Amino acid sequence: MSTERSGDYLRRSLELLWGRRERPTRGPKPALTLERIVAAGVRIADAEGIEALSMRRVAAELRVGTMSLYRYVPGKAELLELMIDRAYGMTDGTDAPEGANWRTVLRYVALGTWRMYLDHPWLLQVNLARPVLGPAAVAGFDYALSGLADLDITDHERIGFVAAVDGYVAGCARTHVNAAQAARQTGISDEEFWAAHGPMLEKAMLSGAYPHVAALAEDTFAVPGERLFEFGLERLLDGLETFLARRSGAGGGANGGEASGGTDGIEAD
Amino acid sequence: MSTERSGDYLRRSLELLWGRRERPTRGPKPALTLERIVAAGVRIADAEGIEALSMRRVAAELRVGTMSLYRYVPGKAELLELMIDRAYGMTDGTDAPEGANWRTVLRYVALGTWRMYLDHPWLLQVNLARPVLGPAAVAGFDYALSGLADLDITDHERIGFVAAVDGYVAGCARTHVNAAQAARQTGISDEEFWAAHGPMLEKAMLSGAYPHVAALAEDTFAVPGERLFEFGLERLLDGLETFLARRSGAGGGANGGEASGGTDGIEAD
DNA sequence: CCGAACCGGGTACACCGTACTCGATTGCGC
DNA sequence: GCGCAATCGAGTACGGTGTACCCGGTTCGG
Incomplete structure (x- = not known):
């Protein structure tokens, strides 16, 4: 059972990382975006340090309920992974x-x-x-x-x-x-x-x-x-x-x- | 005021590090030792990872009330410092x-x-x-x-x-x-x-x-x-x-x- | 147009570090 | 010897954390 769970978690996390995002057609439109959440996380960590980064803090930054974040991100660990890859990607390699x-x-x-x-x-x-x-x-x-x-x-x-x-x-x-x-x-x-x-x-x-x-x-x-x-x-x-x-x-x-x-x-x- | 406080904290921390330890003569004999606390912390961190290290966990390891630790260590940060220096010192340089x-x-x-x-x-x-x-x-x-x-x-x-x-x-x-x-x-x-x-x-x-x-x-x-x-x-x-x-x-x-x-x-x- | 699917988010729980406070214990000065 | 000041152990409580669970409102497919 633990195997299934971790497998699911990994798949979910990888899909988030590599951007396999297909919106379901039913239900209301999401108010947030993965992008916005990750960006907010990076902003907070940059400005106030990693110890200031909490799910509540990110939610407050986005003027949104804390638990809403969990509709987009499985947990804090995955949010951190996404933040890391975003930071990697922010270095422009134009030169x-x-x-x-x-x-x-x-x-x-x-x-x-x-x-x-x-x-x-x-x-x-x-x-x-x-x-x-x-x-x-x-x-x-x-x-x-x-x-x-x-x-x-x-x-x-x-x-x-x-x-x-x-x-x-x-x-x-x-x-x-x-x-x-x-x-x-x-x-x-x-x-x-x-x-x-x-x-x-x-x-x-x-x-x-x-x-x-x-x-x-x-x-x-x-x-x-x-x-x-x-x-x-x-x-x-x-x-x-x-x-x-x-x-x-x-x-x-x-x-x-x-x-x-x-x-x-x-x-x- | 903040300056005084941090100054005190620094002095206390340094005295702990460099082992300026003079027992006061009044009052009951301490049941613990700085040494034992730091050793317990290192043991826990080694065996269960740093995320398992909490003041409660250390106190439990020593079969002691959580708050008793604060008689010996100003806070968790100082305990970590002491643990680090202890780890440095554990490498024997005999060879x-x-x-x-x-x-x-x-x-x-x-x-x-x-x-x-x-x-x-x-x-x-x-x-x-x-x-x-x-x-x-x-x-x-x-x-x-x-x-x-x-x-x-x-x-x-x-x-x-x-x-x-x-x-x-x-x-x-x-x-x-x-x-x-x-x-x-x-x-x-x-x-x-x-x-x-x-x-x-x-x-x-x-x-x-x-x-x-x-x-x-x-x-x-x-x-x-x-x-x-x-x-x-x-x-x-x-x-x-x-x-x-x-x-x-x-x-x-x-x-x-x-x-x-x-x-x-x-x-x- | 109804029901299934999805969204937002409130509540609650277990954990954390630690400020404050208490009674119990000890030894110095008298 | 004795009182008192100093020191000890530790319980209680507060504000923080991540997140499991759940429910009401929203939206669209059939």
């Missing part, structure tokens, strides 16, 4: 470089994803079990793959490239986005936070337990998160480039094969 | 290579963090605004820095290295951990999930809208997440190595400076 260098493509994807996370921080805060396989997500994945089409690597390595970039972007963005929202979310300003931590950290530094942290210059942590992100991104792309050079070139570039272990590609199981 | 190659140190840190995220998936699901600056976290950061001490790079670049690895690990682990928990969290098995998605995806592939995804070999997605993680990690470390080689070597290695933009380090503001 996407076509037929460009693989590095240019991956960098474009990474920066676009980064900007998307900054615009919709809740994307990283809602912990969705499985990736949302909606049209927008698949399209983005396809574009990333298009940049790798001409490379002489296996398909496993192709998704290895994409996964590495995606993982790096998500991780960095998570830190950055959380920090940016910190003041609003906790009600504690950066000044208060560091003023409270200052004495504690200073004592910890003087204790000698953390010599390498203590040795850092004072302004070390003043680097803006975006700069850190771009720095690491280029390093990661460099590393992918090294992989390609090793693969195609005659056995190892000047990077010295000795110190770098794990140069193997991704073999099948 | 940490001392005075090793920078690459060995960073790889060790990355693998340790990865394993920690697998053991405590909720670390990536609780969205904490600001990083938890507890003793364990600072110690881990210090160890990572120790591996970079001898390198001829700026402090900004040092934290650039660490942030890149940390970001990558967190992002990859998030995806992997969510996938691993998916069945339990949604009540939908992988078989059901893919069975439901299969027809939809097949139709999408046949539509021609996603040519590069459609061109992938069938078993492309069968790569275990851990393999993907290790692959990208070595690529990232390769990239950091390239950066060092460029910095110390006589202007650019064999990697060809032309195609790789953004080779600059991190300058101050």
Whole structure:
């Protein structure tokens, strides 16, 4: 029975995602649209944070009874899935470089994803079990793959490239986005936070337990998160480039094969 | 007034984190310990997921009234902070290579963090605004820095290295951990999930809208997440190595400076 | 034109975090 | 020894959440 129920739920959710929407002909015209509900959800999450998103809040935004939403969406989880795919789709790819260098493509994807996370921080805060396989997500994945089409690597390595970039972007963005929202979310300003931590950290530094942290210059942590992100991104792309050079070139570039272990590609199981 | 309150909260929270605990001499002996409460919280979150963690649940675990917890912890947020620092501290660093190659140190840190995220998936699901600056976290950061001490790079670049690895690990682990928990969290098995998605995806592939995804070999997605993680990690470390080689070597290695933009380090503001 | 199908949404329940409050317990100062 | 202040455990209650269930009004097919 649980199997049937979950099967139904999945089918319903997928139909919503991929837009199989046929209105029944009987009954009154719906006052709402899936589109409007999802848009309202995104608006609220963007403006007030994911913790402010509740079914009641969405209904209030649309001037509608809370339970009316359940005529369009099976539950909050499905609403979140739809919001995620909508956010994916909101990044316009009009300026996407076509037929460009693989590095240019991956960098474009990474920066676009980064900007998307900054615009919709809740994307990283809602912990969705499985990736949302909606049209927008698949399209983005396809574009990333298009940049790798001409490379002489296996398909496993192709998704290895994409996964590495995606993982790096998500991780960095998570830190950055959380920090940016910190003041609003906790009600504690950066000044208060560091003023409270200052004495504690200073004592910890003087204790000698953390010599390498203590040795850092004072302004070390003043680097803006975006700069850190771009720095690491280029390093990661460099590393992918090294992989390609090793693969195609005659056995190892000047990077010295000795110190770098794990140069193997991704073999099948 | 809000300033005073938040200041107090911060001070209290910090004292809990850094273990400034002086028992008052008056009054009855406490029946609980901070330690026991935090441990119970970690146990519940590990076993049943972060969504199962509630103050009532923790209190029940300790056979204690719900409100008794508030004698030891200001609120749920602070309990989470303590749980996080405890999880950081649970990774024993006894096998940490001392005075090793920078690459060995960073790889060790990355693998340790990865394993920690697998053991405590909720670390990536609780969205904490600001990083938890507890003793364990600072110690881990210090160890990572120790591996970079001898390198001829700026402090900004040092934290650039660490942030890149940390970001990558967190992002990859998030995806992997969510996938691993998916069945339990949604009540939908992988078989059901893919069975439901299969027809939809097949139709999408046949539509021609996603040519590069459609061109992938069938078993492309069968790569275990851990393999993907290790692959990208070595690529990232390769990239950091390239950066060092460029910095110390006589202007650019064999990697060809032309195609790789953004080779600059991190300058101050 | 009637009945089936569909829409909006009110009510209710179980859960959550926690503010407030109480009596019970303890040990210091006298 | 004793009183009192301090500390402890915890019950009650409030406002929030997601959503199951249900009912009256609306609309169109036969």
